[in-house]
Amino acid sequence: MVSTSLFDDGPEIEFPTEIMCSRFCPITRDLFLAGAISGHLHWIKINDDENEQSMSNERSMKVHKKSVRAIGLTPDGQSIITVSKDKSIKLRSTETGKMITKYKRAHDSPINCLCIVDNCVLATGDDDGYVKLWDYRQKKSLAEFHDCDDYISDLTCANDRRTLLTTSGEGTLTVYNVRKKKLQIQSELMDSDLTACQIVKDGTKVVCSTMEGVLYFFNWKEFGNMSDRFPGHPGGIECLTSLDQSLIVTGCEDGKIRCLSLYPHRIMSIVGRTGSMPIQTLSTSCDTDYLIGTSTSQETLQLIDTQQLKIILNKKKKKSGKQQDNSFFADLEINEQTEFDDEQQRSSDESDSDSDDDDDDIRKPPKKKKKKVHF
Structure with missing residues (x-):
């Protein structure tokens, strides 16, 4: 399907x-x-x-x-x-x-x-x-840090304006105190490049994307090791942004933009046109009513109305809840989400396989890592 x-x-x-x-x-x-x-x-x-x-x-x-x-x-x-x-x-x-x-x-x-x-x-x-x-x-x-041996993939600052989160190609989440200009903590080495991070759930959680298609979750102020993981993507996640505290959007190497709900973690839908090249960029407007992402080609950007998207996803959540409460009617209400859940399960089963990408622009990756290509 x-x-x-x-x-x-x-x-x-x-x-x-x-x-x-x-x-x-x-x-x-x-x-x-x-x-x-x-x-x-x-x-x-x-x-x-x-x-x-x-x-x-x-x-x-x-x-x-x-x-x-x-x-x-x-x-x-x-x-x-x-x-x-x-x-x-x-x-x-x-x-x-x-x-x-x-x-x-x-x-x-x-x-x-x-x-x-x-x-x-x-x-x-x-x-x-x-x-x-x-x-x-x-x-x-003002200050210079060198606590990672591979490329810095993303930087995110907390609302307190003093906590800076960084993800890297070596597979670590590193946290700095901006005002004191010093390293605060660095996570254990993960199994894959970390490509992006977002602070979610009203500042209580941090989600990091990887080149293996797995999302890692950290509790706030507990950055030493992840608290949860979600292997729901079939391949590498190139970029990540949030629509609200419980909805995130991922741009993937398979040319698809996916919208996910958090806690419980679930891929809700694919949004926008699907291309054959990786999604290079995602960004949301200041009121999160618009989402921009690369589309059918990497020379093309598509505008997505996230106001309407949130309405549709909320309806899906409610319908899913009703299906769980009444198994008889759940059998009758087969829709596009059922199809997506089937694909998600197959993708999850395949997400453990690794592959290597050539990259002449940044350092060679450690063994068994898939490298994000920069230009």
Whole structure:
């Protein structure tokens, strides 16, 4: 059986080159930015009238010599921060695109990710496992850490603005105290690259995605080892974002975007168009009413209306609850979720098999690890 994909007809926008990252403006849901492998940055406007939704490219600008790997915006939405394979960090005006400041050689290795900590501080991570803290008003980094032997895949800051979580290709979750500028704790070595992390369940849990398709869960302040795992994906998870405290979305190497409910963990549905290439980027608007993800190709982004998605998923949850309460009517109510559950079970059975990917851009992975490819 083939599972049904929701929002297969959502609006798309195509770009000349492959899109590596995207980010919504933190103060308006109508503007998001997309970074390309060519070093270009695109300003995208969402048009949402009563009849239809659409996207338009308002401005494009070459901002880096090599691929744009991550985008951030200051909390007031006035400045854009980009990092690149060319090892630089650049700050620009959101309104005009004019350069504000730059760090030409911010790292010795290509920078892979960034995280906005507060109005003046950001964190960056590179391909050799280094994490740096920066103050926009200074030309030198505030602190430098090297507690990982492989690439830094994601950075996330807690609401307290002092706890920085990092995931790495070596398979560890590392936690730093930003104000004290020191390592707080590092988890045990996991079985696969950790590719992304999100804080969920009102700050009580952390979920990390892996290149084996397994989700690891950690209790807050208990980062030494995972508290739970969910092997529900058939292959590697490239990126991860949250819709609310109990709903997350994963972008996978099989070209599918999946929506999951947490506690209990369950894949609810595949959303958006399905492509043949890995999902490179996922991002949600400030009110989480919109979701952006790569679509049928890595040069194409699709807009998904998550307001409608949440309504549909809530109905599925209620119907599932009724089916569990009444087995007679459950036999009569066979729908698309039943098909998806069958596929999920088969995927879970196959998720223990490993495969290797070639990667010339970052260090060779440990044995029996599947490596996330960077550009």
